Amino acid sequence: MFAVSAPDNQSPTPESVDAMTQAALGELDAVSDAPAAEDWRVSYLGRRGQLTMLLRGLSGLDPDLRRAVGARANQAKSTLEEALARRTRELAQAALEASGRLDVTLPGRPVIAGRLHPTTQIVREICSAFMAMGFSVVEGPEVELDHYNFEMLNIPAGHPARDMWNSLWIDYRNEQGQQPMLLRTHTSPMQARVMEAQEPPVRVIVPGKCYRYEATDATHEWHFYQIEGLAVAEGITFADLKGTLYEFARRVFGDDRQIRFRCDYFPFVEPGVDMSISNFRDPTTGQRPINRDEDWIEIMGAGMVHPKVLAGVGYDPQRYTGFAFGMGPERIGMLKYGIDDIRHFYSNDVRFLRQF
Numbered sequence: 001m002f003a004v005s006a007p008d009n010q011s012p013t014p015e016s017v018d019a020m021t022q023a024a025l026g027e028l029d030a031v032s033d034a035p036a037a038e039d040w041r042v043s044y045l046g047r048r049g050q051l052t053m054l055l056r057g058l059s060g061l062d063p064d065l066r067r068a069v070g071a072r073a074n075q076a077k078s079t080l081e082e083a084l085a086r087r088t089r090e091l092a093q094a095a096l097e098a099s100g101r102l103d104v105t106l107p108g109r110p111v112i113a114g115r116l117h118p119t120t121q122i123v124r125e126i127c128s129a130f131m132a133m134g135f136s137v138v139e140g141p142e143v144e145l146d147h148y149n150f151e152m153l154n155i156p157a158g159h160p161a162r163d164m165w166n167s168l169w170i171d172y173r174n175e176q177g178q179q180p181m182l183l184r185t186h187t188s189p190m191q192a193r194v195m196e197a198q199e200p201p202v203r204v205i206v207p208g209k210c211y212r213y214e215a216t217d218a219t220h221e222w223h224f225y226q227i228e229g230l231a232v233a234e235g236i237t238f239a240d241l242k243g244t245l246y247e248f249a250r251r252v253f254g255d256d257r258q259i260r261f262r263c264d265y266f267p268f269v270e271p272g273v274d275m276s277i278s279n280f281r282d283p284t285t286g287q288r289p290i291n292r293d294e295d296w297i298e299i300m301g302a303g304m305v306h307p308k309v310l311a312g313v314g315y316d317p318q319r320y321t322g323f324a325f326g327m328g329p330e331r332i333g334m335l336k337y338g339i340d341d342i343r344h345f346y347s348n349d350v351r352f353l354r355q356f
Contacts, residue, residue, distance in 0.1 A: 011061060012054055014072040020050060021076040028080075028087055034095075037088055044080055051077055118356040119225055119345050122333040123207050126227055129251040130205045133244060135229065138204050140190040142211070143170060146180035152192035153268040154308045161267045166213040183211035187228035188268060191305070191324060194230065195313035200320050201233035207329070218341045225329045230305070232315065232322030238271075238304060241323035245275055245302060253277055253336060260296055269303025269324055277335070297335055300327035 024044045031037045044050050055073050058066050116124070127137055146157075155161050165185035190206040206228040216222055231240070242261065249259050258278040266272040276296040302325035307317035330345050339345075344352045 011065070012057070012069050012073075013065070014068050017054065017069060017072040017076055020054075021079060024050075024080055025083055028083055031087060031091070034088070034091055037084065037091060041084055045077070045084070051080065115353075115356065117345075118333055118337075118353065119330055121356060122329045122336070123225060123227065125252060126248075126327070126329055126332065127205060127207060129248050130229060132251070133247060135203050135205045135231075138190060138194060138206055139208055140184075140187065140193055140206060142184055142209055143181060144184035144189050146182060148189035148192050149182060149184055149186075152309065152312050153188055154306050154312075155267045159267070168211050168213050184208075185212050186210050186326060187226045188324070188326060190228060191230050191268070191309065192313055195232065195310075195315060200315065200322075201231075202322070203231045203233075205229045216343060218343070219331070219334075221330070221342050221346065223346075224342070227327055227329055229325045230322065231324075232305060232310070232320055234320055236321045236323060238323070241302060241304065241325070244323075245300075245325060249275075249277055249299075252332065261302075264301060264303075266301055266303055268306050268309050270306045272301065272303035274298050275300050275302055275325075299332060299335060300325055302326070 024040075028037075028040055031040055042049060046052065051073060055070070055077075058070050058073070061069060131137065149167075150159075150162060151157070167185050168183040170181040170183065187206040187208045187210060190204075190208075194202060194204055194206075207225065209223060210226045211223050214220060214222060229244075231244070246259055249257050260276045260278070261273040262276070264272045264274040276298045279295055279297050302323065305322040305324050310317040310320060310322070330342050333339060333345070334342060
């Protein structure tokens, strides 16, 4: 502890202030820990410390001496405060080194910044490509009515096409009785929901998660994302579908990619096609960007909206036409980045995620 000296009857002088300052600095050098440094501060710079009491007593001095002593005392206060701050840092550093818990010579640990999941990245990239062409983004429920998931898409009960979707059914009853519900198998139900809610023209894309009761392997997951697209208006033709999807492929895969359409069957479009992109070889390395020994890689299904689907939502199929398409963003990501197993997207393996 440092004793606080009471002011004596002798008037302070600049010399006595200097002497007190030197004594205080000498005592501060001998301080060995943080509590002792605090005691020193209270002894000299506290509310009743020696320097504080000296400053309070300046009013009793004659003007010339008051000015001289006051200037010297203010200088002493600055000197002691700086010395205390410096000594406090030295003591903290010494305590840290003595603890042995931290090697202060090592660089600090880097703060790892978070990033978007690769599925989220590719979903946003696909949505951005279509938004640039005038499409709006809408979302719908993941727990869906059979009415929208199948019946409104020209897939009535008992239709063999239902076997294409291995469904996860939900037992649900409301006030009107049992309504067949399921975890949606695709985002296509939003075709009917959107058309029921608005008159043409319609131009939307629907990203969202889907569920199917099936075994998983390198190219199949029981839960996955899908992006559905729909455009309905007067005078839309298959040429509009081809042009839109070609522009999408160019934006996502680059100008060097070619696309191919082949006939395919989907109950809610007629005619239906699958769309593939070229799997060319790099002219310098001879390697394929997508590591599969195929010239064409299928990426989505598409087609002209079936007239029964248009009629089912109250559109006149003699007046309006439209096209629809659906793709799996994870598969688009696999093709774009050469990922060989769709299960990587949901394995939470940091080694995989850090690449994105």
